[in-house]
Amino acid sequence: MDSAIIPRGVKRCPLWQFLLFISVVGVVLLWGVYAMLLCWIKGLNQTNMNDYYGFAIWIWADLTVIAVGGGAFFSGLLRYIFGKDELKSIINYAVLIGFICYSSALLVLAYDIGQPLRGWFIFWHANVHSMLTEVAFCLSCYFGVLTIEFIPLILENRQLDRVPFFHHLSHNMHEIMAVFAATGVFLSFFHQGSLGGVAGVLYGRPFAYREGLFIWPWTFFLFTWSAAACGPCFTILITKITEAVTRKKLVKDDAVELLAKISGWMILTYIIAKTVDTWWWITVTAPSLGQTLMDFYSNNPLYGIWILFAEIVICGFVPAAILITKKGRKNSVALWIAVILAVVGVCINRWAMVLQVMAVPVMSFDYWAMYFPSWQEIATTILPVAYGIILVGLAHRYLPVFPDESELNPIETLPAEEEEAVEPPVELEQELKPAEA
Amino acid sequence: MFPFNFEWIWDMGHVVFMGGLWYALTILGIGMTYCIIKAAIDACRGNDEHHH
Numbered sequence: 001m002d003s004a005i006i007p008r009g010v011k012r013c014p015l016w017q018f019l020l021f022i023s024v025v026g027v028v029l030l031w032g033v034y035a036m037l038l039c040w041i042k043g044l045n046q047t048n049m050n051d052y053y054g055f056a057i058w059i060w061a062d063l064t065v066i067a068v069g070g071g072a073f074f075s076g077l078l079r080y081i082f083g084k085d086e087l088k089s090i091i092n093y094a095v096l097i098g099f100i101c102y103s104s105a106l107l108v109l110a111y112d113i114g115q116p117l118r119g120w121f122i123f124w125h126a127n128v129h130s131m132l133t134e135v136a137f138c139l140s141c142y143f144g145v146l147t148i149e150f151i152p153l154i155l156e157n158r159q160l161d162r163v164p165f166f167h168h169l170s171h172n173m174h175e176i177m178a179v180f181a182a183t184g185v186f187l188s189f190f191h192q193g194s195l196g197g198v199a200g201v202l203y204g205r206p207f208a209y210r211e212g213l214f215i216w217p218w219t220f221f222l223f224t225w226s227a228a229a230c231g232p233c234f235t236i237l238i239t240k241i242t243e244a245v246t247r248k249k250l251v252k253d254d255a256v257e258l259l260a261k262i263s264g265w266m267i268l269t270y271i272i273a274k275t276v277d278t279w280w281w282i283t284v285t286a287p288s289l290g291q292t293l294m295d296f297y298s299n300n301p302l303y304g305i306w307i308l309f310a311e312i313v314i315c316g317f318v319p320a321a322i323l324i325t326k327k328g329r330k331n332s333v334a335l336w337i338a339v340i341l342a343v344v345g346v347c348i349n350r351w352a353m354v355l356q357v358m359a360v361p362v363m364s365f366d367y368w369a370m371y372f373p374s375w376q377e378i379a380t381t382i383l384p385v386a387y388g389i390i391l392v393g394l395a396h397r398y399l400p401v402f403p404d405e406s407e408l409n410p411i412e413t414l415p416a417e418e419e420e421a422v423e424p425p426v427e428l429e430q431e432l433k434p435a436e437a
Numbered sequence: 438m439f440p441f442n443f444e445w446i447w448d449m450g451h452v453v454f455m456g457g458l459w460y461a462l463t464i465l466g467i468g469m470t471y472c473i474i475k476a477a478i479d480a481c482r483g484n485d486e487h488h489h
Contacts, residue, residue: 123458126438128450137454141461148469164483169476176468183464190457 005159005398009406012397025389032383035376036111044114046376052369053358058112061381063195063350065101065108066139067223068343070231072098072146073181073188078262080181089255092153092401093242094235099146100391104384106143109136111380131194131201138191145184148173156400189224196223199353206289207296208357210281218277219353225273226346229266232259233319233342240336242396248409250402257329260338264323267342271316278312296360300368303356307348315345 001015012018039046049056075094078084087094110116122136155161155170173180193216199208200217210217236256243250282293297305322328322338329335359369373381395401438445438455445451 124438124442125444126454128454133454137458138461141458141465144462144465148465164480165476168479169472172472172475172479176472179464179468183461187461 002398005157007158007398007400007406009411010409011411018393018397022390022393025386025393029383029386029390032379032386035379036383038376039111039114039380040116046374048371048374048377050371053355053371055354055358056371057355057373057377057381058108060351060354061384062105062108062112063354064347065104065384066192066195067227067346067350068231068234069098069101069105070188070192070227071233071235072101072149072231073142073184074228074231074266075235075259076149076181077185078259080178081185084258086252086254086258089252089402089404090235090239090259092403093239093251094232095146095149095153096392096395096401097235097238099143099150100384100388102139102143102146104388105139107384107387108380109139131197134194135191135198138187138194142184142187142191145180145187148180149177149184152177153395153399153401157398188227192224192227193220196220196353199357202357203289205357205360205362206286206291207360208353209285209289210277211285222270222274222277225266225270226349229263229270230342230346232263233267233323233339236260236263236335237339237343238392240339242392246396248405250405250408252404252408256335260323260329260335263342264320264329264338267316268320268324271312271320274316275312278308296356300359300370302370303352303359303368307352307356311345311348311352315341315348319345 006012035046047056072094075087075091079087079091110119113119122133123140126133126137152170152173155166160166161170196219197217200210200212200219202208208219210219212218212220236259239251239256286292286296294305297303297308319338319342322334323342327334328338355371359371361367361369438451440447
């Protein structure tokens with residue numbers, strides 16, 4: 001029924017099967033929307049946030065999707081600025097994943113601020129001494145960049161591409177995409193960094209506080225670095241999951257391997273820097289503020305020293321070691337393990353820098369403040385995941401997200417079908433069916 | 438926020454923060470305007486020399 005808008009040369013499941021899939025995920029989406037409306041209508045008392053947890057699971061989710069969405073800006077940098085043409089095979093999907101991540105981040109912020117109708121205050125009544133203001137500016141602008149990068153892909157839909165204006169617009173946007181990509185890199189560098197900076201400047205919280213360079217604590221650079229390192233791993237992970245679900249090869253091996261190799265070296269350099277930072281924090285920064293390492297990791301039910309070990313060794317050095325070796329990258333199982341560990345690692349890092357910071361006692365009369373999100377918080381955190389799955393499903397079905405798909409999965413067409421597939425030229429098509437064209 | 442707003446102050450913070458925001462928005466705005474106008478002109482002229 002919808003074959004006219006499915007990209008040419010590729011095979012898709014029947015429409016009923018696709019709609020069934022969308023409906024199942026749609027139920028989860030509606031559950032999240034219901035919880036979101038509860039938070040907007042009844043207020044933030046629907047959450048388990050309190051005086052200890054002004055930042056909670058939403059901010060963790062926000063920082064995490066922004067970090068893993070970093071694959072878009074880093075892949076854009078490699079493809080458009082450094083000219084890595086091998087990434088042509090995966091760049092569209094990286095942009096789509098980035099678009100989903102950043103739109104999700106903005107959605108999460110929309111319910112986290114409690115009164116979304118006042119969201120524009122941060123632009124109009126900006127507090128220019130706040131790193132979060134910089135985050136809001138760069139995040140919004142970068143979402144604009146991702147939208148601009150996503151538009152040509154939408155316009156390349158089989159039917160939309162027949163409209164001359166859309167065809168030319170898509171082409172022109174491709175022509176100057178390097179300008180948009182460079183702007184995106186600039187914006188990403190600052191908002192990824194400032195998210196780390198927010199934790200690093202908390203001098204009243206020795207768990208998070210770090211020295212730094214000028215006004216920027218080391219966490220500023222570590223956050224940008226980790227997003228650039230682990231973001232591409234998330235892109236590879238989602239690509240692999242999509243390939244497993246569709247049971248098709250969608251991206252050429254050389255693209256995945258190149259991205260994995262660069263990501264591996266980025267993770268290795270990042271994790272060395274993180275280790276040095278941690279060592280300095282343990283031996284100099286924390287003691288200078290009257291605390292020792294084990295003050296942050298003992299006498300509580302969740303935050304043991306294992307979390308530091310898991311973040312740095314298991315989810316840092318291990319994936320780096322796999323990805324920097326050719327053997328590791330070429331082995332499918334090892335590649336899966338490496339990208340999963342890298343993504344889990346950045347999730348743990350953001351969890352520690354948002355939630356553990358809140359949990360650690362800082363006053364002599366303080367106690368470990370534990371927190372578990374309410375069902376409304378959980379539902380609204382799952383909402384962007386459902387939204388992302390639906391958008392990936394729609395994009396995969398109707399847009400040429402994977403330019404090499406038809407080459408990697410050739411389908412045999414009968415001569416009659418081939419004839420049918422040859423479409424009339426644009427102008428003739430317009431004359432015949434102006435409304436459809 | 439613009440310089441003509443009552444809460445504006447001519448200091449480094451405002452100039453850097455708001456200047457950065459306008460700078461980024463200007464690049465995106467000019468880029469998109471160029472693409473849209475060129476696409477409209479190309480579509481009117483019937484140019485169809487490129488394939489991607």
